Amino acid sequence: MSAAMDTESTYSGYSHYSGHSKKAHRQGRDRHKSPRSKDGSRSEKSVTIQTPPAEPLLGNDASRAEEGQDDNWGETTTAITGTSEHSISQEDIARISKDLEDSVGLDCKRYLGLTVAAVLGLLVFLTPIAFILLPQILWRDDLEPCGTVCEGLFISVAFKLLILLIGTWALFFRQPKADLPRVFVFRALLLVLIFLFVFSYWLFYGVRILDSKDTNYQGIVQYAVSLVDALLFIHYLAIVLLELRQLQPMFTVKVVRSTDGESRYYSLGHLSIQRAALVVLENYYRDFTVYNPALLTASKSRAAKHMAGLKVYNVDGPGNNASGQSRAMIAAAARRRDSSHNELYYEEADHERRVKKRRARLVVAVEEAFTHIKRLQAEEQQKAPGEMMDPREAAQAIFPSMARALQKYLRTTRQQQYHSMESILQHLSFCITNNMTPKAFLERYLNPGPTLQYDRDRWLSKQWTLVSEEAVTSGLQDGVVFVLKCLDFSLVVNVKKIPFIKLSEEFIDPKSHKFVLRLQSETSV
Amino acid sequence: SYLISFSFQQRIEIHKLRQGDNLILGFSIGGGIDQDPAQNPFSEDKTDKGIYVTRVTEGGPAEVAGLQIGDKIMQVNGWDMTMVTHDQARKRLTKRNEEVVRLLVTRQSLQKAVQQSMMS
Numbered sequence: 001m002s003a004a005m006d007t008e009s010t011y012s013g014y015s016h017y018s019g020h021s022k023k024a025h026r027q028g029r030d031r032h033k034s035p036r037s038k039d040g041s042r043s044e045k046s047v048t049i050q051t052p053p054a055e056p057l058l059g060n061d062a063s064r065a066e067e068g069q070d071d072n073w074g075e076t077t078t079a080i081t082g083t084s085e086h087s088i089s090q091e092d093i094a095r096i097s098k099d100l101e102d103s104v105g106l107d108c109k110r111y112l113g114l115t116v117a118a119v120l121g122l123l124v125f126l127t128p129i130a131f132i133l134l135p136q137i138l139w140r141d142d143l144e145p146c147g148t149v150c151e152g153l154f155i156s157v158a159f160k161l162l163i164l165l166i167g168t169w170a171l172f173f174r175q176p177k178a179d180l181p182r183v184f185v186f187r188a189l190l191l192v193l194i195f196l197f198v199f200s201y202w203l204f205y206g207v208r209i210l211d212s213k214d215t216n217y218q219g220i221v222q223y224a225v226s227l228v229d230a231l232l233f234i235h236y237l238a239i240v241l242l243e244l245r246q247l248q249p250m251f252t253v254k255v256v257r258s259t260d261g262e263s264r265y266y267s268l269g270h271l272s273i274q275r276a277a278l279v280v281l282e283n284y285y286r287d288f289t290v291y292n293p294a295l296l297t298a299s300k301s302r303a304a305k306h307m308a309g310l311k312v313y314n315v316d317g318p319g320n321n322a323s324g325q326s327r328a329m330i331a332a333a334a335r336r337r338d339s340s341h342n343e344l345y346y347e348e349a350d351h352e353r354r355v356k357k358r359r360a361r362l363v364v365a366v367e368e369a370f371t372h373i374k375r376l377q378a379e380e381q382q383k384a385p386g387e388m389m390d391p392r393e394a395a396q397a398i399f400p401s402m403a404r405a406l407q408k409y410l411r412t413t414r415q416q417q418y419h420s421m422e423s424i425l426q427h428l429s430f431c432i433t434n435n436m437t438p439k440a441f442l443e444r445y446l447n448p449g450p451t452l453q454y455d456r457d458r459w460l461s462k463q464w465t466l467v468s469e470e471a472v473t474s475g476l477q478d479g480v481v482f483v484l485k486c487l488d489f490s491l492v493v494n495v496k497k498i499p500f501i502k503l504s505e506e507f508i509d510p511k512s513h514k515f516v517l518r519l520q521s522e523t524s525v
Numbered sequence: 526s527y528l529i530s531f532s533f534q535q536r537i538e539i540h541k542l543r544q545g546d547n548l549i550l551g552f553s554i555g556g557g558i559d560q561d562p563a564q565n566p567f568s569e570d571k572t573d574k575g576i577y578v579t580r581v582t583e584g585g586p587a588e589v590a591g592l593q594i595g596d597k598i599m600q601v602n603g604w605d606m607t608m609v610t611h612d613q614a615r616k617r618l619t620k621r622n623e624e625v626v627r628l629l630v631t632r633q634s635l636q637k638a639v640q641q642s643m644m645s
Binding site: 522 | 549550552553554555559560561563564565579580582611615618619
């Protein structure tokens with residue numbers, strides 16, 4: 001039976017592989033590749049959690065593209081508590097017309113946000129320096145001389161500004177890794193706080209000092225020092241709100257993939273729904289096996305066969321009772337004694353047997369191939385210069401002996417579209433270079449790995465949409481459910497609170513560890 | 526019919542048998558106040574630390590005298606055996622100058638009482 005199942009393989013040519021026919025074979029292979037490029041052009045609304053390369057940030061606090069949305073916010077009254085607009089839009093026409101708008105609008109928003117943050121940061125940074133320098137420039141002759149005290153204060157201002165600069169660089173200068181639908185509430189609040197704070201300082205400075213031309217220079221310098229101190233404290237507040245609060249785990253999140261039910265659990269702290277979605281997606285690429293649509297066809301065909309073969313005849317007269325008909329069909333299908341469970345069982349057992357057989361053949365072929373390669377030691381290199389090869393050539397030399405077995409195995413497990421010949425050769429030369437055993441070489445092919453392991457074109461999951469009944473900026477609560485939709489599948493996320501743990505203590509004195517010997521002897525008399 | 530469980534006391538007189546240099550009685554004992562009463566298979570109350578007969582040699586003096594496995598030895602020649610250690614019990618039974626030991630034992634018994642009405 002396995003011979004009949006062995007649907008053949010135009011790649012049997014690999015056994016006669018030689019350097020000359022490399023190109024022809026590769027072309028033949030590419031012809032049979034089924035390219036999938038469904039992602040890319042379709043984008044829904046303004047949510048795209050994608051992974052683009054981004055420019056580094058400038059400024060005191062990082063507010064990303066969302067900062068620009070502040071302008072739009074002013075127009076609509078639904079502010080933070082608005083429900084998410086990211087329910088699925090059904091109208092194709094509206095979507096097409098929005099596509100053009102959004103792709104332009106998004107970039108503008110992001111750059112606008114960055115520039116606003118940069119300008120604010122620069123302004124805030126230069127304010128203390130301006131406070132100190134303006135009196136010197138404007139009414140230098142009237143100022144009271146202020147000796148060592150002022151110089152000490154100058155030094156402290158300089159170092160505090162330096163510390164602030166380093167701290168801001170360490171904390172906020174990061175490449176944004178994602179584009180999120182709504183602004184971060186805490187970041188926006190912090191920026192507003194900083195702006196109000198600096199504005200009030202300038203107001204006071206302008207009215208009390210510039211207008212009245214205050215001559216007490218020491219007081220002015222101390223005013224500037226107090227501003228820098230307050231900025232450092234705001235920086236501390238930013239660390240606590242933006243970084244530290246999320247660290248302690250409060251919720252356990254279950255992520256289930258809709259197509260095959262693969263699930264994982266993650267621990268999260270106090271995050272908003274959109275940030276939690278971001279964490280889930282980052283972990284998705286690492287933990288979940290790659291989405292393989294070829295594995296789902298079996299269950300679909302079974303489902304189709306279940307309802308097929310039933311016809312409904314309307315005996316009672318005219319009148320199209322659609323719901324009644326479908327109910328009748330379902331009832332009849334349920335009652336019918338079909339043996340599809342039998343088929344499923346035997347099919348699965350058979351498939352497993354086939355996979356195991358092919359796997360055994362593959363392992364043996366690879367082991368044999370690896371025995372032909374031997375690493376030359378340094379002294380031997382002088383003795384046999386003619387036969388030396390670099391890793392790539394060595395890989396190409398042993399590849400033909402295992403190519404057929406590998407190809408058959410990949411086809412049986414439906415992974416063949418994830419590995420091209422070039423990638424296999426590359427991996428083989430990598431393994432040879434690093435002295436890996438045949439098993440280490442095969443680890444990548446025997447089981448489907450996480451999505452990150454494969455080529456980006458094969459991911460089928462790069463643009464995501466967050467579907468949520470609650471506002472995406474609201475925090476996680478117990479029982480919240482949201483869905484991350486991709487084109488082909490979706491991830492359903494269920495949030496549960498970590499239970500409150502009551503831990504009590506019991507002290508055991510080490511001296512209380514005493515034991516007795518319990519005998520039961522029997523003596524004959 | 527009913528199953529009635531009760532215990533009755535019995536006096537048993539064993540004549541020791543001489544084997545070489547030893548006088549043997551032909552049974553084994555278990556229990557004692559220094560032993561673990563929970564492991565005693567014959568006692569009804571698992572905190573009972575008394576001396577029990579755990580084995581009776583076939584054809585030995587004890588069997589001949591009517592001692593049965595599971596009997597609890599209450600007295601040996603007038604000496605109380607309910608509050609003794611295992612070794613004290615052994616010593617009291619194996620005194621070299623005694624040829625006869627008189628035991629007071631307690632035995633549990635199960636009897637079927639058949640209702641008169643059912644028989645008739």
